[in-house]
Amino acid sequence: MVKKISEGENHKAVDIGSLNDLSGHSFIHPKLGHTVKNKIFLGEHLKSTGSEISFMELPPKTTVSFLHKHRKHEEIYIFLKGYGQYQVDDDVFQIKEGSVVRVSPDGSRTLGNDSEESMIYMVVQSLANTLDGYDISDGYRIKGEIKI
């Protein structure tokens, strides 16, 4: 399902396949024990230390049937395909391809796909109040041989 493509001292790279169909992926819920279909978490695969990344496909006319909060992690939802609705606390709004939603740990959140097509989205989790500057402020160019 997840294929390693490269690994080195400073990186790890994997392929998860087409982003239009996540039906080949599933996740065993560590607390409830059941299988969650069409979902994949990549943190362990990537050995990431700053963000956990997951991908999810929500079938037509389906909702995530519970609200949840986080202890320490901020979440950012990125909608890659489809249409639906998102709820945070008392606010409900429409989301679609290109919508991006940032939720603080204490936000009560859920979402649903009220359309006739699959919805595909990504979630980024990271520790709240840790980011050290926006855009390119943390990066710096270096000299070296470009091989591509």
Next chain:
Amino acid sequence: MVKKISEGENHKAVDIGSLNDLSGHSFIHPKLGHTVKNKIFLGEHLKSTGSEISFMELPPKTTVSFLHKHRKHEEIYIFLKGYGQYQVDDDVFQIKEGSVVRVSPDGSRTLGNDSEESMIYMVVQSLANTLDGYDISDGYRIKGEIKI
């Protein structure tokens, strides 16, 4: 270019439009002063505190013409469309839709699109060595009214 769709105590949501065409977006390089086309950073728009998220479209037969490292941020590249090559330190490998690459701050990185179609990718930046557990370990379900 970036349209606010909802904001509250615990969230902010925006629309950036189609993910198949980022030509409506551009970014003024804060150090060099020139305009970088087909690129958008969302951290300030989202008021995110754990991750900076950006989207980039790389035209056919184009490379990012420099190597860069980071001071403190881990980066995760997620390829949403197209084909190309990625370089970290001395390793070069092929990437395509569904490839995900985690790079530590000290990795020397660049990438290119050697294909005949546009490549679209996302980058997640977050402070290295801060993640407080993988998958769902930081979340907890709560009771409350689901309105969708």
